[in-house]
Amino acid sequence: xxxxxxDYFVHDDLYKQAREAxxxxxxxHQRMANAALVDRFFGLSGIPQQGKLLELGCGEGxxxxxxxxxxYEVSGVDISPTAIAxxxxxxxxxxxxxxxxxxxxxxxxxxxxxxYNIVIDGxxxxxxxxxxxxxxxxxxxxxxxxxxxxxxSSLCSKDNNNYxxxxxxxxxxxxxxxxxxxxxxxxxxxxxxxxxxxxxxxxNHITVHAVKPG
Numbered sequence: 001x002x003x004x005x006x007d008y009f010v011h012d013d014l015y016k017q018a019r020e021a022x023x024x025x026x027x028x029h030q031r032m033a034n035a036a037l038v039d040r041f042f043g044l045s046g047i048p049q050q051g052k053l054l055e056l057g058c059g060e061g062x063x064x065x066x067x068x069x070x071x072y073e074v075s076g077v078d079i080s081p082t083a084i085a086x087x088x089x090x091x092x093x094x095x096x097x098x099x100x101x102x103x104x105x106x107x108x109x110x111x112x113x114x115x116y117n118i119v120i121d122g123x124x125x126x127x128x129x130x131x132x133x134x135x136x137x138x139x140x141x142x143x144x145x146x147x148x149x150x151x152x153s154s155l156c157s158k159d160n161n162n163y164x165x166x167x168x169x170x171x172x173x174x175x176x177x178x179x180x181x182x183x184x185x186x187x188x189x190x191x192x193x194x195x196x197x198x199x200x201x202x203x204n205h206i207t208v209h210a211v212k213p214g
Contacts, residue, residue, distance in 0.1 A: 051117030057124025
């Protein structure tokens with residue numbers, strides 16, 4: 001780990017590249033065709049079937065549009081202006097009445113416009129590095145209604161250590177252990193109610209359902 005600051009706006013460059021390549025969204029056509037995050041969210045019994053839902057790191061809005069089809073009132077935020085412009089275009093094309101905003105969730109002065117029943121981490125938390133993670137989780141906690149659900153979808157290490165990956169010499173991904181990720185959530189005030197680990201070759205993936213106690 002280093003003290004070098006990440007450049008979160010690299011994600012805007014990557015979204016520009018995705019659009020120029022003719023992709024449907026982040027990661028290409030195949031990733032867009034797989035709605036695993038949505039299916040995994042519904043893996044917890046008793047999930048609210050309606051309400052206000054916010055996705056963090058929403059990109060071009062793929063998951064938000066799917067959640068809207070399930071009856072949620074959806075909003076999405078992303079640090080990338082290119083992604084949010086794309087999300088608004090697709091919302092207009094598909095008749096999705098979502099709200100999509102550019103926002104930096106590592107800014108402690110950020111004020112989100114509403115409070116939400118559900119917050120979805122759209123594979124965003126593992127993009128947040130160092131002390132910014134506590135700020136990010138504080139933003140989530142304040143954005144949730146009491147007893148609201150926070151669903152995390154994140155890279156996860158195969159052992160008890162945290163790892164950092166770099167891109168062009170700058171911090172790019174924070175890969176927490178399952179234990180350390182849950183400790184971060186608890187430190188931020190959440191109660192963890194379900195975790196599930198998915199084995200992968202280099203790093204695993206984890207989903208966590210957590211709740212804001214009331």
